[in-house]
Amino acid sequence: MAEQEEFTDINGNPIQFSCQDFSPFCREFTVSSSKLSLLRVLMFTCTVWLLAYTGFYLTQNTAVLSAAIMVTLLGMLLHIHFVKVDHETLLIVGSLGVQLSSAYASGRESTTFIEMSRIKDIVINEAIHMQRIIYYLCILLKDHTEPDGVSSVVPLFQSSKPRLNCLVQVYRSCQEIIGQTP
């Protein structure tokens, strides 16, 4: 079932959130952030080319211009391959584990799977970021040496950073599934 509600990330940019129910104990949440805006790409390209043209004007060296073209191309490639995250997915399967995957704009996917036996809980955390307070979902991992301790925290939806109303929905369904398994 796709949610029709409007969601935004912490900066106010619109994001799409969808939740897919495969079975009572298996759900998939996808948060897609907005596409790469053409304006910003144009701005970046224009700035680099203007700088390059100034350099060319001063030095009369054509290597500057070709270097600028290379820089823009490489920069864009690197940006869509390593920085720009297209959508993030959280697949939770009862009694098996949680899988976090983020797909980059170039199609590269990075995945982490956390087994249920390592998960202590999933919580919504509050953090101070610059001059405001933001909320984020995170998975608490069990500490094997201490029964009640938390060894580390894995934040979810790190790059799309949805707001609290979206997080609450994910949190509720995750708790439902985790609560089913002893």
Place this chain on the structure above:
Amino acid sequence: MVLKIFFPRCCNMADSGLLVGRWIPGQDSAVVLAVIHYPFIPGQVKKYLSELHSQTQVDLTILGSWSFSKDSQKDMDEFLKDLSTIFSHSRWLQLSREPGKKGFACEVVHKNGHAAGDEEHEIIFVHYDQRKVMLSQLHPVQENGADVKSSELRAVFHTVSQSEPLFLFDKYDDGPLKLTHWQSDGREASILVELIKQASVPVCMLLTLLVGYRTEQFQTVFSTSKATTHMEFMRKANIFVSFFVDTALGLLLISWLYRENRISYLANTLVPAADHVAKELQNLLEWLMGAPAGLKMNRALDEVLGKFFLYHIHLWISYIRLMSPFIEMILWYVGLSACLGLTFALSVLSDIVALLTFHIYCFYVYGARLYCLKIYGLSSLWRLFRGKKWNVLRQRVDSCSYDLDQLFLGTLLFTILLFLLPTTALYYLVFTLLRLVVVTFQGLIHLSVDFINSFPLFALGLRICRPYRLAEGVKFCVLHEEPGAPLHLLMECYRTETSSCSSRDSWLTLVKKLFVGELIYPWRQKSTKTD
């Protein structure tokens, strides 16, 4: 409760039969390893399983039945019920698949006979690729046994990889049993591999006797014991492959060098180059002996130092003149050593550079020693001003009362040293810069040698050809879902690269050493001196 069944993808289309596998202890999950087809004799199946158990130490059992057929289910059901009474079990799985459908149907029968419906058991099918799971090294069990119990996936991986003998059973063999499971192709090639493995042990012993004492690397490669862990195997293979590539590159270099009389050309350019460097140094020294960059130096000391260094250069030039007729021959013989590997040739090159710039090294040592002496003298005399002295026994600064004439002499010496410091410092600075150039060049050569030696070529090749061997984790994706039917997941292995870098001498210590005037070398010192 959720029941997880790990099902191999190669058995998707298998004919009906019995499921061989293992219940993961402590977890609510089962691993299916193979399907035994009809017809079979139950006694033989049990015997085969016990044989496997003694071989693999994995307690394989009959999990249940598998049916994949078009004909009527009625009589089949009765037959399956009968089967469940033959094999001992606590739970009996009845998997069935109809030809047109994608999903499986599953029924769980408990020992007391009644069928447990879906209200008690939710079922997840996790489809896995048997070959990839077996070969990916995601089951480091050797370290601690407690980890196996806690982690379910690890137990699954361990089970699949341990039951390798089961997969050696050929499906085309005429035997009492017919099995479906993953099977490696190219049996014939594996005979060759086995023969090479057998032959490698005496060869390794011989090589250990010949060259094994040389380095640790060779000891690792030529040790006769089989690599047990994945890590050890990868290390061995990496060293072996890089050794091989190294030798190949060395032979290429030889074939390039000894063609078209390149050696004599090299020798003819080398001697004038060394001569030229000496001439430039002479010019530099003459410049230093005047008023370099408008600085006013202590004239007497400047002259003494300059003449000393000039004499040294004179010696050096005569040494090169003496050497020049032999250089071509030396290069010819040294070039032959490249057949031991490119790294060897590079190391020889580094040594040649060190020999040809010996005068720079000497100048640097003299300059550094003088400068160091002055710095230490100044620091101890500075302590004298403050009425303190260095206590050698206790390794600390103690207070001390000096006599008047001691203070007078100390002040006099301090003044002299202080005024002579700029001259020495200038010589030290110039020669240190020259030395740093040489050290950087040598460092680059050492870096490339390290790079060739430690480049993980084997791992790279493995990553390109068989990426699942270097799997980092697992990834699930939902295959298809139908309401009411069990969920199907697909488990895949994925890999990422790992990088490790060793930390060298930090830049801070280098700068500190340069400032105090300690000697620096391109390689790492075995024991670093500490005051």
